[in-house]
Amino acid sequence: MSLGIWHPFTQHGLGEPIPEIARAEGAALYQADGTRIIDAISSWWVQTHGHCHPRIVAAIQQQSARLDQMIFAGWTHGPARELAEGLADFLPDSLSHIFFSDSGSTAVEVALKMALGYWHNRGEPRQKILVMEHSYHGDTIGAMSVGARGVFNQAYSPLLFDVGTIGFPEAGTEQETLAQLEAFCRNGESPPAALIVEPLILGAGGMKIYTPAILKQMAAICRAHGVLFIADEVMTGWGRTGTIFAFEQAGVAPDILCMAKGLTGGVIPLAATVATDAIYQAHFSDDRAKMFFHSSSFTANPIACAAAGANLGIWRDEPVQQRIDSLIGRHREFAERLNGRTGISGVRQCGTIFALEIDNRADGYLSDLGPKLLAFFRDRNILLRPLGNTVYVMPPYCIGGEDLKSIYDAIEEAIDHFAKG
Known part of the structure; x- marks a missing residue:
């Protein structure tokens, strides 16, 4: 007998089909029979330059034949050193120390x-850690603790630690959110340690967007009260919001930055947490009890670091920003095309991410419309995975105009089919 595979975020009791993919190239996935599927969500938000980019593939092949894996506690290797040196060109000078891990949640x-x-x-x-309403930061215990409480983690609530929550700055409520943050920061009896946010757009929380101006003010409040500002750019980093990192649009620099997904171009798992010198120095001592007690067996895996180094080379040598700007323009045109459509709401865009709600429902991630939409797009050979009734598009930057047209046409067809108007 063989083991049954237990897939993530999948209710196997519903008996939904699980298609098998045999290969991938660019913005497309292919089944064994040659069926081509457009990857409209970058295979869960990770692919940036497209599947099987030759430069990243070559880096993985070459590194795997040279040095595949080694302990990173007290030892080092060239791919990690070269990656750290290369990343410095993409980050503010204040972020000076990098700690590698292996997923966004662990970052x-x-x-x-x-x-x-x-x-x-x-x-x-x-x-005390401060968080934003509707946020999502991963599925390990600490990451769940700083995410919104609800269907994602209600079964595990005994394991989660308490946090302070500020409201999401919806249009018209921004000052209330800022006032809540100010109140937490002014608490002299129990001052908070840090605020963690997804800059500009909340991913799994429903692709909710807020402005760079609000992000800038939140960072300023934290700085005024000595509260550490953590930017979780696991999803938003590497161009998704139009700039390499979303915090750039607010003209701020976090005290701690989390990155993963696009760090290797979305090809192989690798994550990094980058901190200021002050945070590093607080752990720097001749007292071994003050060392930073964290690691995983595959910390700074040489193959993953080599892939990430190739990703940086693509950003330096190829017209990645031009591709991003083109995608932003196409999303903007599609948003204009939807003007006046009934049965939809919340048409919005943040850089290369486009989203809307179908049928004006408000029943969240477990909306019964979600599986129907998933099947609808799957039947049209498009990989779109709605968050309940929230349909979003987040493709690799290399996607072509015809594939985008197919995605947009399918969304309009879904609106016609499912929206009550």
Whole structure:
């Protein structure tokens, strides 16, 4: 007998089909019979330059034949050093120390531990983490704790630690959100350790968008009160919002930055948490008890680091920003095309991400419309995975005009089919 595969975020009891993919290239996935499927969500938000980019594939092949894996505790290797040196060109000077891990969720865990370790090693009792309503930061315990409480984590609530929550800055409620943050930061009896946010757009929380101006003010409030500012750019990083990192649009620099997904071009798992010198120095000591107690077996895997190094080369040598700008323009044209359509709401765009709600429903991730939409797009050979009734498009930057037209046409067809108007 063989083991049954248990797929993530999949209710196997519904008996929904699970198509098998044999290969991929560019913005397309292919089944064994040659059926071509447009990857409209970058295979869960990771692919940036397209599948099987030759430069990244070559880097993986070459590195795997040279040095495949080694312990990173007390040892080092060239691909990690070269990646750290290369990443410095993409980051503000204030972010000076990088810690590697292996997924977005663990990058967040590392950030939280860095923040708490910073205050602990300074001898200051700061333990509360501030979060934003509707946020999502991953599925490990710490990451779930700083995410919105609800269907994603209600079964595991005994494991989660308490946080302080500020409201999502919807249009018209921005000042209320800022006032909530200010109140938390002014708490002299229990000052917060850090605020963690998804800059500009909340992913799994429903592709909710807020402005760079609000992000800038939140960062300023944190800085005024000595609260660490953590930017979770696992999804938003590497061009998704139109700039390499979303925080750039607010003219701010976080104290701690989390990145993953697009770090390797979306080809192989690798994550990084980058911190200021002050956070590093709080752990720098001749006292071994003050070291940063975190690792995984595959920290800074040489093959993954080589892939990430190739990704940086693509950003330097290819017209990636032009591709991003073109995609932004096509999304904008599609948004204009939907003007006046009934049965939809919330048509919005943040860089290369486009989203809307069908049928004006408000029943969230478990909306019964979600599986119907998923099947609808799957039948049209398009990989779109709606968040409930929220349909979003987040393709690789290399996607062509005809594929985009097919995606947009399918969305309009879905609106006609499912929206009640």
